[in-house]
Amino acid sequence: MIITCINQKGGVGKTTTADTIMSYLKTKNIPALAVDLDPQANLTTAFNANMSDAIMDAFSDNLDVDNLITHTDKGDIITSSNRLRDAGEVLSKTGREFKLKKILDKVREEKNYEYIVIDTPPSLDILTINALTATDKVVVVAQADVYSISGLDKLNEAIELVREYTNSNIKIDGILITRYNSRTNLSKNILQTFEDIARQIGTRVYSTPIRETIKIKEVQAQQGNIFELYPKENVTKDYLSFVHELL
Numbered sequence: 626m627i628i629t630c631i632n633q634k635g636g637v638g639k640t641t642t643a644d645t646i647m648s649y650l651k652t653k654n655i656p657a658l659a660v661d662l663d664p665q666a667n668l669t670t671a672f673n674a675n676m677s678d679a680i681m682d683a684f685s686d687n688l689d690v691d692n693l694i695t696h697t698d699k700g701d702i703i704t705s706s707n708r709l710r711d712a713g714e715v716l717s718k719t720g721r722e723f724k725l726k727k728i729l730d731k732v733r734e735e736k737n738y739e740y741i742v743i744d745t746p747p748s749l750d751i752l753t754i755n756a757l758t759a760t761d762k763v764v765v766v767a768q769a770d771v772y773s774i775s776g777l778d779k780l781n782e783a784i785e786l787v788r789e790y791t792n793s794n795i796k797i798d799g800i801l802i803t804r805y806n807s808r809t810n811l812s813k814n815i816l817q818t819f820e821d822i823a824r825q826i827g828t829r830v831y832s833t834p835i836r837e838t839i840k841i842k843e844v845q846a847q848q849g850n851i852f853e854l855y856p857k858e859n860v861t862k863d864y865l866s867f868v869h870e871l872l
């Protein structure tokens with residue numbers, strides 16, 4: 626199964642969510658591969674891995690699966706590349722939306738990954754369209770604020786176009802609310818708004834929003850696994866509930 630974490634706005638917890646899904650799969654010894662399509666390379670950093678041009682070589686039809694995958698203590702990853710910023714120039718031919726799908730199809734032929742988890746750029750560019758074309762499930766990661774609400778319609782329109790033209794099986798599995806503060810009426814009202822929007826676009830809001838906490842930054846600083854570092858923290862329980870719903 627291929628899962629894509631997406632939002633066209635940065636700083637909402639998209640990369641943290643992809644990293645956390647991978648961390649959970651690692652603790653369960655489930656074979657999984659992370660894919661960092663974001664030129665900012667935050668997921669690559671979370672895996673304590675080095676950037677590589679292998680993904681761009683693969684986009685240019687020079688695919689070597691073993692060279693493409695980096696093995697780390699946190700799991701396997703296709704790392705980001707500085708050259709991803711120029712992906713639009715490389716991905717300029719007919720069928721460019723299917724490049725990543727072809728790469729991942731080849732990876733799955735040669736490797737036994739049960740899950741592939743993709744982190745996308747915070748924009749609806751050709752890299753994100755490639756991820757959506759290749760994916761089975763989409764996780765929309767949204768911060769509990771009004772700015773995240775305003776971008777959902779455009780994001781859903783893009784996914785509907787992908788469903789029509791390049792991936793008829795794509796599914797928005799749900800909307801994950803992050804940086805949630807249950808003590809404020811604002812967060813509660815925004816959560817209700819997200820639930821209303823989710824019904825309109827035929828999806829759901831995951832039942833457990835991810836609470837605001839400094840522990841996330843501490844996990845990032847340690848490049849660690851939240852389920853191992855802070856197993857009893859509320860935020861870990863939140864993410865565990867989300868992963869159980871997703872998988």
